[in-house]
Amino acid sequence: MSADPTQVLAFESDCHIFSGCGFPAPGLHSFVFKPLFTVGGFEFNKPMLLALLGTVAIVAFFWAAFARPKLVPGKLQMIGEAGYDFVRRGIVYETLGKREGEKYVPLMVSLFFFIWIMNLWSVIPLAQFPVTSMIAFPAGLAAIVYILWMFLTFKKHGFTGGLKNITGYDKSLGAVLPVIVIIDFFSNVLIRPFTHAVRLFANMFAGHLLLLTFTIGSWYLLNGIGIIYAGASFVMTILLTAFELFIQAVQAYVFVLLACNYVQGALAEHH
């Protein structure tokens, strides 16, 4: 491999096929960024910049849409309302019900649009990097949901009741009860936050790798007879970009849906 592991963009090299240059395959190094600047040991890199820009974009959009709302909505307000309504009715009310769910609507709406916009950076020209493919971002969000889940469980059922709720404790299970308790404890308490974060992270990570592979491929093949293959690779890039757009929305939806399910589990009566 002649690829420079620290390269950020595929097009930084002048590497083409038939020019004695190996394919600069994307890999883990594609997710390592040189700090843009450092403040007292705090390295500020591209994903952080994108995260902050995304935050500004979300707040700006909803500010423009909702800050001075009208009874008869304008275009922007209508779009905002559609998005808001999608999460509120489509996810929160569906899982938690209108009465129980209303309290969690702001959190779930924030989660959905935050994750979606962070995912969306993947296909925004020049940025072209999904912030959520850095595990720290999904992990932080999953941690918020996890803490909320634990808090609600023990607040609602007390300490022993909460433990029973988490471990699926049920006397009627008889001899298999200890097994169930152990399995449920592992799956709920230890593995759940991990899978919650990794599901989003891995999807965005893999999606970014796919896009990189075909993007770099298009560039790399652009020499001699390879041009034909470069065209095929470029078409793939376009198709995968469309596919990624879909996946980004789906993953945001899944993350929020799971969060609602966890909250619902915490509020439900234990069996």
Add this chain to the structure above:
Amino acid sequence: MNALVTLAATEEQNPLIPEIPELVIGLIAFAIVFIFLAKKLLPTINKVLEERREAIEGGIEKAEAAQTEAQSVLEQYKAQLAEARHEAARLRQEAQEQGAALIAEMRAEGQRQREEIVAAGHTQIEADRKAAAGALRQDVGKLATELAGKLVGESLEDHARQSRVIDRFLDELEEKAEATR
């Protein structure tokens, strides 16, 4: 540069270990979004959505009320119209009946008057006939007496006898008249 490469290489080992600075930035970014939405923007839009819902429901209620009122007014009008028709029919019927009765009454009255007049006529005629018959009898008797007196040359002074003769004569005349009829 070399140090950076080795640093990157060691960091590459596990992409599942979160970097603390990224975690911090991520949480701060999310907190900003959450605070703006939860504290300011979503309550604002919720209020408007609620107002809109009320406006729409109020509009529907108003429309329903108007429709109900229109319906009741329509029914009222229909009832009134039916009543008026009924009344008109009743009046017509009554007028017909009254007319018929009036005609019958007038007919009866006419009949009665006619009969009265006819009866009065009859009586008058009878009376006249009787008077005429009486007068005629006297005249004829007198004339006959005079004639007989002249013829006989003697005065038939005896009244009673005279009367008897005349009566007999007249009766004979009547009998003759009866026989020829």
